[in-house]
Amino acid sequence: MAPPHRNPRHVNDLLSAILLGIVEGITEFLPISSTGHLLIAERWLGARSDLFNIAIQAGAILAVTFIYWRTLWSLAVNWRRPETRDYVLKLLVAFLITAALGLVVSKMGFKLPETVTPIAWALVIGGVWMMLAEKLAANRPDHAAISWKVAILVGLAQIVAGVFPGTSRSAATIFVAMLAGTNNRAAATEFAFLVGIPTMYAASGYELLKTVRHGGAAGEDWTGLGVAFVVSTIVAFVAVKWLLGYIRSHRFTPFAIYRIALGVALLLFLPAGG
Structure with a gap:
């Protein structure tokens, strides 16, 4: 019996979906910029839909939700305690500021x-800023x-x-917190x-509604999307647990050095504006 025929293009699309899921899972919560890495990766693996x-x-958010489910549950059931309510209100204020300005x-x-050029500069500048911030925090x-x-x-x-891809949401928020007074890496x-x-x-839900409303779900590769979602969830869970x-x-110094090295490499080896 002859083996089933496999479409080479389908296999390649599935492989690129897996690789993009891995990139997202590793970079979403590590301070190295997931958006920057995905935009770079898509130059070689092919651009994907907004829905993808x-x-x-x-998937990456779901992984972090699993990791922090005990903390989230504790905040929910103990919100009447003054210290818990204070912490929850601060989380809410930070979220509302982001949502409104977003x-x-x-x-x-x-x-x-x-x-890629502005992403490369953001990686370099962010890496230098991380090293300076880490040094300042060490003296407090x-x-x-x-x-x-x-x-x-x-x-x-x-x-x-x-607004500035390559900056990294996790790097920006962690180091702002450390410089603003929470001089404890774990707490920040x-x-x-x-x-x-x-x-x-909220951001994903908002973008999902916009995408579906404008017909972005039509013709989607649901197999690749599903596989990438699972891969991203698993990889993000492992990456954040390790972090x-x-x-x-x-x-965080090794992450800063990596950012600077990657940014400089992109500036040197990619054509101007490439």
Whole structure:
């Protein structure tokens, strides 16, 4: 009996979907910019639909939701406690700032860059900023509390990261929190990730509604989308679990060096505007 015929194009599309799912899963919550890496990866693997990109991002968010489900449950059932209610209100304020300004940016017609050059510069500048911020934070006493100033600045940092691909939402929010007073990597990271959960669900839901309303679901490769979603979820779960363990005893400096090296490589080896 002859083996079933496999369409080479279908196989290649599925492979690229898996690779993009891996890229999203690794980079979404690590401070190296998922949007920047996906835009770069799509230059070689082929551009995907908006619906596909929403799906793989949703997979990464789902993974972090699984990781923090105990914390989320504790915040929900203990919200009457003053310290818990204070923390929840700060999460809410950070989210609302991002949501309100995000709608403004969307109404202004903001679009992601068509070239890699601005992403490369954002990677380099962000890497240098991370190293400087880490050095400044190292000279301050450990402080894990989240202040209102931290909450407000984290909300603003999410918008900056969204407007400048390559900045990295996690890098911007974590280091803003550390410089604004939460000089504890674990506490700053947890707050940044917890704010990111509703923010990214809301952003993904908003983009999904727009995409479906404009017929973006027509002709979608649902097999590739489903596989990429699962891959992104699994890889993001492993990546974030590793990161949370890593930062307990290590600095973010290797991520900063990686960003600078990647940005410089893109500036040197890609054609101008490529």
